[in-house]
Amino acid sequence: MATSQYDTIFQQIEVLLQEHAQLQVPIQDDTDLINDLGFDSLKLMEMLEDVEDIFDITYPLNDLANLHTVKDFVLQIQQITGGE
Amino acid sequence: MGLLDKLVTIATTRETLLPEGIDPFNVVIEEIYSSTEGQIDGQRVILAGTNNYLGLTFHPSCIEAARKTLLEEGTGTTGSRMANGTFSGHSALEKELALFYGCQSAIVFSTGFVTNLGAISSLAGPGDVIVLDADSHASIYDACRMSGAEMIRFRHNNMVDLEKKLRRLGEKSTNALIIVEGIYSMLGDCAPLAEIAALKEKYGAWLMVDEAHSMGVLGKHGRGLAEAVGVEQDVDFTVGTFSKSLGAVGGYCVSTHPELDLLRYTCRSYVFTASPSPSTISSVREALRVVSSQPQLRTKLWENVEQLYRGLEQSGFELGPDPSPIVAIRLPTKEKALFAWKAILEKGIYVNLVFPPAAPAGLFLLRCSISAAHTPEQISYILKTFAELKPMMTAAT
Ligand SMILES: Cc1ncc(COP(=O)(O)O)c(C=O)c1O
Numbered sequence: 216m217a218t219s220q221y222d223t224i225f226q227q228i229e230v231l232l233q234e235h236a237q238l239q240v241p242i243q244d245d246t247d248l249i250n251d252l253g254f255d256s257l258k259l260m261e262m263l264e265d266v267e268d269i270f271d272i273t274y275p276l277n278d279l280a281n282l283h284t285v286k287d288f289v290l291q292i293q294q295i296t297g298g299e
Numbered sequence: 300m301g302l303l304d305k306l307v308t309i310a311t312t313r314e315t316l317l318p319e320g321i322d323p324f325n326v327v328i329e330e331i332y333s334s335t336e337g338q339i340d341g342q343r344v345i346l347a348g349t350n351n352y353l354g355l356t357f358h359p360s361c362i363e364a365a366r367k368t369l370l371e372e373g374t375g376t377t378g379s380r381m382a383n384g385t386f387s388g389h390s391a392l393e394k395e396l397a398l399f400y401g402c403q404s405a406i407v408f409s410t411g412f413v414t415n416l417g418a419i420s421s422l423a424g425p426g427d428v429i430v431l432d433a434d435s436h437a438s439i440y441d442a443c444r445m446s447g448a449e450m451i452r453f454r455h456n457n458m459v460d461l462e463k464k465l466r467r468l469g470e471k472s473t474n475a476l477i478i479v480e481g482i483y484s485m486l487g488d489c490a491p492l493a494e495i496a497a498l499k500e501k502y503g504a505w506l507m508v509d510e511a512h513s514m515g516v517l518g519k520h521g522r523g524l525a526e527a528v529g530v531e532q533d534v535d536f537t538v539g540t541f542s543k544s545l546g547a548v549g550g551y552c553v554s555t556h557p558e559l560d561l562l563r564y565t566c567r568s569y570v571f572t573a574s575p576s577p578s579t580i581s582s583v584r585e586a587l588r589v590v591s592s593q594p595q596l597r598t599k600l601w602e603n604v605e606q607l608y609r610g611l612e613q614s615g616f617e618l619g620p621d622p623s624p625i626v627a628i629r630l631p632t633k634e635k636a637l638f639a640w641k642a643i644l645e646k647g648i649y650v651n652l653v654f655p656p657a658a659p660a661g662l663f664l665l666r667c668s669i670s671a672a673h674t675p676e677q678i679s680y681i682l683k684t685f686a687e688l689k690p691m692m693t694a695a696t
Contacts, residue, residue: 257656257660257661260433260452272467273451273464273467273468275449275450275451276443276450276451276452277449277450
């Protein structure tokens with residue numbers, strides 16, 4: 216159950232990341248948002264606004280400190296949306 | 300990897316961006332002649348980027364007040380407000396600020412930046428929520444991080460987003476501090492404060508307004524945006540600075556809540572830094588009197604704003620959304636903005652060059668700030684120069 220929820224979020228995030236990333240690389244769990252996808256603070260904020268709209272959530276800025284990889288991101292969204 | 304290695308990227312950026320000539324981010328004002336003129340790079344220039352909205356840096360009575368105190372009380376307090384750094388002037392200024400705002404309490408800090416650091420990080424803590432406008436000043440962002448509170452950003456001036464975020468908080472909204480600015484420092488636009496105040500009421504939240512750029516500028520008595528839109532009773536905490544309309548350096552927080560006074564024991568940036576010098580405090584006290592007693596300065600300021608904003612608009616520049624003493628010209632690229640900044644300086648006009656992340660939304664800005672002290676002739680010269688340089692500034696490369 217938890218895995219499939221993870222996968223659903225992952226798929227939605229994958230599209231968003233590809234849309235906003237500066238660098239086009241395959242998106243995997245351990246892909247780093249800054250080093251691999253080239254996000255800067257401005258691009259990151261734009262992408263977070265889309266994430267907030269799509270998932271109808273508020274992403275607290277405090278979570279940015281622990282956001283490095285795609286996996287971190289999916290788990291954070293899972294937690295905010297109330298998943299396991 | 301060495302400690303300094305991370306600075307290599309900054310050095311590279313600096314070299315590519317600023318191959319030669321004057322560094323726009325390290326300008327030296329070699330001589331200062333008045334609140335609107337100085338010398339930069341050996342040349343006499345009009346200062347049109349100094350936040351000196353009322354031109355009070357050279358106001359004779361402010362200078363005289365500072366000079367008198369300098370002779371009587373010396374050059375500095377050499378201590379923090381909590382120890383030996385509160386002279387009678389500091390206390391008097393706090394009473395005068397409280398009276399000016401019709402508030403119970405006021406606290407004077409050493410700068411506006413440390414006012415935000417201290418006040419915000421003391422008022423909100425773990426378990427609380429701060430809901431801040433995306434375009435907030437760096438000092439507000441840093442303060443939020445220091446506070447340990449949950450930090451939520453709403454899209455700049457977007458009331459739908461603010462309401463969504465307050466609604467999602469549920470019961471926690473009564474522990475939420477909404478932070479906005481009166482006039483935003485980069486684009487010069489105002490917060491929709493009446494709507495923000497209504498949302499604050501609806502969700503039982505708290506409201507802080509940073510009037511750094513609006514104090515002395517807006518409102519019948521110069522108290523800022525909250526006065527101008529008639530919502531002062533809804534603002535829990537007002538913060539501001541002495542470094543803009545008041546022409547000196549320092550900061551303040553005022554509140555209708557008498558508990559504000561307790562922040563003197565908790566704000567690290569109040570306890571652990573030296574207080575403003577006594578002469579600074581005297582010039583600020585005098586400047587506050589000028590703000591109250593000379594509303595004609597505000598009238599003059601807004602006449603100048605109209606002249607500059609409308610003139611630049613007529614020349615076809617893309618500006619910030621509202622006329623305000625901050626007039627930001629948007630340029631298409633970093634290179635164009637840098638080129639334009641230098642060309643303008645060579646013609647004898649100093650404005651601010653602002654790049655992201657200091658500029659919002661990835662914009663490249665020539666940020667002008669206008670003063671009541673600018674003459675119509677100075678503004679005409681600024682307009683003429685910008686109009687002449689426009690083809691070069693905006694043409695595609
Ligand atoms: C909105 C805002 N708050 C606070 C500050 C800090 O003021 P000070 O220069 O007194 O540190 C500034 C100054 O740039 C500002 O624009």
